[in-house]
Amino acid sequence: MRGVIMHSAGDVRVEERDEPTILEPTDAIIRLSASCICGSDLWPYRGAEPVDHTPMGHEYVGVVTEVGDAVRNVKVGDFVVGSFFASDNTCEICRAGYQTHCVHRQPGAATGAQSEYCRIPLADGTLVATPGHPDPELIPSLLAASDVLGTGWFAAVAAEAGPGKTVAVVGDGAVGLLGILAAKELGAERIIAMSRHADRQALAREFGATDIVEERGDAGVAAIKALTNGLGAHSVIEAVGTQESMMQAIRATRPGGHVGYVGVSHDVSLDGLDLFFSGVHLHGGPAPVRRFLPELIQLIWDRKIDPGKVFDLSLPLEEAAEGYRAMDERRAIKVLLTIG
Amino acid sequence: MRGVIMHSAGDVRVEERDEPTILEPTDAIIRLSASCICGSDLWPYRGAEPVDHTPMGHEYVGVVTEVGDAVRNVKVGDFVVGSFFASDNTCEICRAGYQTHCVHRQPGAATGAQSEYCRIPLADGTLVATPGHPDPELIPSLLAASDVLGTGWFAAVAAEAGPGKTVAVVGDGAVGLLGILAAKELGAERIIAMSRHADRQALAREFGATDIVEERGDAGVAAIKALTNGLGAHSVIEAVGTQESMMQAIRATRPGGHVGYVGVSHDVSLDGLDLFFSGVHLHGGPAPVRRFLPELIQLIWDRKIDPGKVFDLSLPLEEAAEGYRAMDERRAIKVLLTIG
Structure with missing residues (x-):
């Protein structure tokens, strides 16, 4: 073969x-x-x-x-x-x-x-x-379920995206974009995509993003706060895995809010005191895609996503x-x- | 004055x-x-x-x-x-x-x-x-509600202590001990106190601890795993705030489990990759004691705790x-x- x-x-x-x-x-x-x-x-x-x-x-x-x-x-x-x-x-x-x-x-x-x-x-x-x-047209979506969709979905679940929530997404790769789709399906009220690429912004909007923030780092955090009465998002999906993206995610989350992180952490180190006083929930890691597969397959099969x-x-x-x-x-x- | x-x-x-x-x-x-x-x-x-x-x-x-x-x-x-x-x-x-x-x-x-x-x-x-x-005899308990009880309670809630759960507690100070009391009140099935002081072990048992682990660090983690089919505890309360205690808490928690940390993090740094592959939920910080005060006051008033x-x-x-x-x-x- x-x-x-x-x-x-x-x-x-x-x-x-x-x-x-x-x-x-x-x-x-x-x-x-x-x-x-x-x-x-x-x-x-x-x-x-x-x-x-x-x-x-x-x-x-x-x-x-x-x-x-x-x-x-x-x-x-x-x-x-x-x-x-x-x-x-x-x-x-x-x-x-x-x-x-x-x-x-x-x-x-x-x-x-x-x-x-x-x-x-x-x-x-x-x-x-x-x-x-499956019809051949469903193959790409089923393949996405095998990893990037399941991972973005887990990130949205870990971030507790849902009705009434404002969700920010750090990372505009396939996982971040599908995190947007997941947040939308889970009922999020507002979804802020952090992206500076026109083609990815367009797909983000197609998947359900309601706002786009192009800034990164401190400016990105300030932009998220400006959109959320100065409080930060309820839920933030981290789908990059760098020090900057992780801190951007934590700092863009309001106290008591949830960070769902699925970017494999390369050279990331979290300061204990910063994390302590952030008051956020942090959950993530390698996504248990298998948990979500039956549900995701059905959504794809029914052409809902x-x-x-x-x-x-x-x-x-x-x-x-x-x-x-x-x-x-x-x-x-x-x-x-x-x-x- | x-x-x-x-x-x-x-x-x-x-x-x-x-x-x-x-x-x-x-x-x-x-x-x-x-x-x-x-x-x-x-x-x-x-x-x-x-x-x-x-x-x-x-x-x-x-x-x-x-x-x-x-x-x-x-x-x-x-x-x-x-x-x-x-x-x-x-x-x-x-x-x-x-x-x-x-x-x-x-x-x-x-x-x-x-x-x-x-x-x-x-x-x-x-x-x-x-x-x-209040009767004078209730004053110490009401005073405890003002900080250490509220903080231990928040840690137990953040660690999602509850029915069917095995809860481990890192730290045998007032907050850790009251984390045990909280875990017991929240319905935890098994509560493992990590302590090497006889007087504190006695109070831990009085508050609801079912097991005592005297080891710390790697040996402490191994002892918790030995008590939990090699998986780790469902819920771990961290009530110290050092690098060793924080890593002990994270490593003693099973994947998908919850760490509730309330020890003020002094010189703690978390490695991103370790945290990523641990698969735990992490939540904590300065305890919102006010959230719990009405409930805690009533439990004290009714002499339930x-x-x-x-x-x-x-x-x-x-x-x-x-x-x-x-x-x-x-x-x-x-x-x-x-x-x-």
């Missing part, structure tokens, strides 16, 4: 690879319909994380082609969506809705999802079958290297890879 | 002072029945915070002797309890339950509470009258200097000062 291998920083190739096989009785093999490139794939691409001939990709939708003897919840022929973490969905942590911290957690796309086939561990807990085989719009470039798997370049150079928000 | 002045670090004197007077129409003057010495008073006492002939004390109960023209909710003769922060209790932040972040907040005991009389600003929002004049037990030394106001020494030398958990 064909699949993406990152040989070293900046060196992405599509190569012939061995097809994955069932290793554990709880495994499933899927034939991917589509995959995509994640913002987090750019860390090794840019040399900021180690990489050495690594199979890439962790977002996936596709059709089950084989299951291990212990698999009960999905069967060959099912169209499935799964999360980037595999989870048993039965342990105490999973039952509390924190599948990314499952006591048996492991990478969801064990053999790399930017490829024709992939092995998915703990298939019963990890995969959710769609009501039937269209998160697939975050994919602004679609390329065949064979052109994955160009996809990485486009995201690295910020020519694309998020790249979908069509397969087969 | 007589009142405590801290001349400089370690130099506490009871001196003749001018009686406070109404400055704003929203002020009230109270004659104190009792006051106490706070753990936070030890910071300037030990030279860790600046102090220069400063009137001391911020915890108070007493009888209203005079009110400004605009005061409506309390009247001369009322027995009242208030918080260490004055708040209007009408702004949007107060209405959300965060009175310590009131848009008009200011010190509650404006002229110092370790004295015979004290001026209380924003009396309508700050003071809560008891159902009548006896938080006054945290006072293990009672001295007349004139002997305040000995009270400071006793707390500084850890001979007392918390010192009550009788007045008049």
Whole structure:
């Protein structure tokens, strides 16, 4: 089969690879319909994380082609969506809705999802079958559910976005934009997108943003306060993961308000006294996408949401290297890879 | 009148002072029945915070002797309890339950509470009258409500202590001990006190602790995990405010669990990536004691709780200097000062 291998920083190739096989009785093999490139794939691409001939990709939708003897919840022929973490969905942590911290957690796309086939561990807990085989037009949205939608949704839930709330969103990448969509679906009254890119502002408005703030840092915080009677937003979604964005999120939140943070924190350090006197609630981390998958799939299936719009470039798997370049150079928000 | 002045670090004197007077129409003057010495008073006492002939004390109960023209909710003769922060209790932040972040907040005991009389600003929002004049035996508990009980209660609420939950408490000072009492009242199933002092362990058990962990740091975290199927506690109260205690609290909490922190964070710095992958909820800061006062006063009035037990030394106001020494030398958990 064909699949993406990152040989070293900046060196992405599509190569012939061995097809994955069932290793554990709880495994499933899927034939991917589509995959995509994640913002987090750019860390090794840019040399900021180690990489050495690594199979890439962790977002996936596709059709089950084989299951291990212990698999009960999905069967060959099912169209499935799964999360980037595999989870048993039965342990105490999973039952509390924190599948990314499952006591048996492991990478969801064990053999790399930017490829024709992939092995998915703990298939019963990890995969959710769609009501039937989807129309092709639904594929991008279902793929978004696998990571960026689920992550933006978790951020909005962690920030307690809801009726009567003003929600600010720090970060205008795919996750931030889908955090806006989630806040809208959760009933937020006002949604402030922090973005300085016209194309992303347009998508933010399409997803439900009512206001745009272009300023960042101190000026960004001041702009949010000016829009909220000097108090700050009730809910702030942090979808970047830098020191500046994290502090921007905390300081833009009113005392007693909620910060939902999902940007992977790189070199972030929070001063205890600043946090203490902020009076905010802080919750986040790797999003337990699995918790939300049934609900998100249904919303997509019923055409109530269209998160697939975050994919602004679609390329065949064979052109994955160009996809990485486009995201690295910020020519694309998020790249979908069509397969087969 | 007589009142405590801290001349400089370690130099506490009871001196003749001018009686406070109404400055704003929203002020009230109270004659104190009792006051106490706070753990936070030890910071300037030990030279860790600046102090220069400063009137001391911020915890108070007493009888209203005079009110400004605009005061409506309390009247001369009322027995009242208030918080260490004055708040209007009408702004949007107060209405959300965060009175310590009131848009008009200011010190509650404006002229110092370790004295015979004290001026209380924003009396309508700050003071809560008891159902009548209390029996003397209730005074210590009502005084505890003014700060340490309200703070421990907020920590337990922030940690989402409740039925079915295992709650761990880091810190065995007055606030930590009353966090145990709060967790018990809120219905927690299991309460683990982290303490290595026999007298405090005894009081912890009296307040509702079901387990004691004497270890700290890594060993303390391991002990909590051993008691919780390796998962960590659902809820952890942090009532110290050091780097070690904060990390102990975060690491002793299961993913998706809640840390309620009320120890004033001195030199604490949280690593973003550690926090991200912990998956915990973090909430705390200066406790909005005012939110809980009506409920806490009623519980005390009905003799359902006896938080006054945290006072293990009672001295007349004139002997305040000995009270400071006793707390500084850890001979007392918390010192009550009788007045008049």
